[in-house]
Amino acid sequence: MEQEELLGQMEQELRRGTLVLCVLTELKRPMYGYSLVGVLSNKGLKVEANTLYPLLRRLEGQGLLVSEWETAGSKPRKYYRVTQEGDAVRRRLERAWRRTVETVTRVLEEREEDRDEE
């Protein structure tokens, strides 16, 4: 396997778990799928619509999101927002994420220090 391809796969694996956390965080205010793609993209998280839309449905099925159709505008749009249970899950995920970041940062910094000593 080419190094670039391998790297692409690894980055995808790294991002996979973080997407749910970002979605639950952003959906504190109601948003429809495509606007969420834009919001996440503006913050540097590139996510394909074909990944996000099925994910929204899955999270809704798990009771972490709730949706409502808005038909007053030019196009019917399905707005999603996080539920109370979803918010509780988000808080725990956030804590887990921060611990992971701290741990990985510590590991990487130790590696940097070792390199400096060499």
Added chain:
Amino acid sequence: MKSDLKQRYIYAVVKGLPKAGRGDIERELSTLIDDMLEARVPEGEPTEKDLRVVLTELGTPAELHKKYNPDADKSLIGPEYYPLYKLTMRIVAAATVFGMTLSAFLMLAAGEGTYLTLLTTWFSGVTGGLIFAFGVVTLLFAIFERKRVKLDLPGDTIENLPPVPQKGEIIPRWESVAGMVLCVLFLVVFLGFPQVMMAVVNVDGQAQCMPVFNAAALRSQWIWIVLFGLAGLVRNALRIAEGRHTMRLMVATIVCDAVSAPLACAFLLREGIVNPTFQQWIREIFAGEPAPVFWVLENLNALLLMLILFALALDMATAVYDTLRAKR
């Protein structure tokens, strides 16, 4: 843009998805495609080429269908059960072929039919038997998978790891395999070749083979015979899966045996199950014998039933004894 490409794309994505959410996904995808087109062509009418670019960006309908499909990760028999399913299938298939072949040789030895008719019967019997065995075993494991029947398979939680079994606790695998083979042989003989259960009688100085059972009457009870064989297969499959004497295996054994008893009665106590010619011959030969001996010989089905019921009771008692001994 007058093309119906968008509708065809959405139809291909949602086709086969659960009905409940299909309409919702259709509407949502339709709006998404419009949004993507609008982002691509902010002013003016998008062309079909624009639509194709947007749909390509969304991925093939098959890919998107898979992502929306809640059953995409489900399987008929998952990796947890597959090794045991494969083992059971091998045993049952081998026993089926062996049983059919043995029956064919016995019929040949008894002078029933020509080589050609026996070969044809053997071939159709093996083909039908294997298809039947495949269906039954697959159905059994599909039920295990669907109902998440808990088997004592490696990789369970650390908290409830069972102790390493001592010598007396382990159920030798050959015992269960032999049990399965017997069950398949029973099915093969009772459903496929009941004629092989025969008595060699002397008629006018010549040895003649006389089937004990009435094949047509026996086959008409196929449903009870199949369920009886199936109960035996389940009992032995669970013994292989568990691998040791446990309380739940004991309960499962007792349930299987308790279910088997009325099933055996259902097909063996049917009127006319014993070949009337055989009974006539018994009456002539053993006319002077004491009544109990005469009755037993004339009603071999009842004798067979008693043996089966005794074996089932013994199996239950052994299961209880082995479990209690292992627990101690």
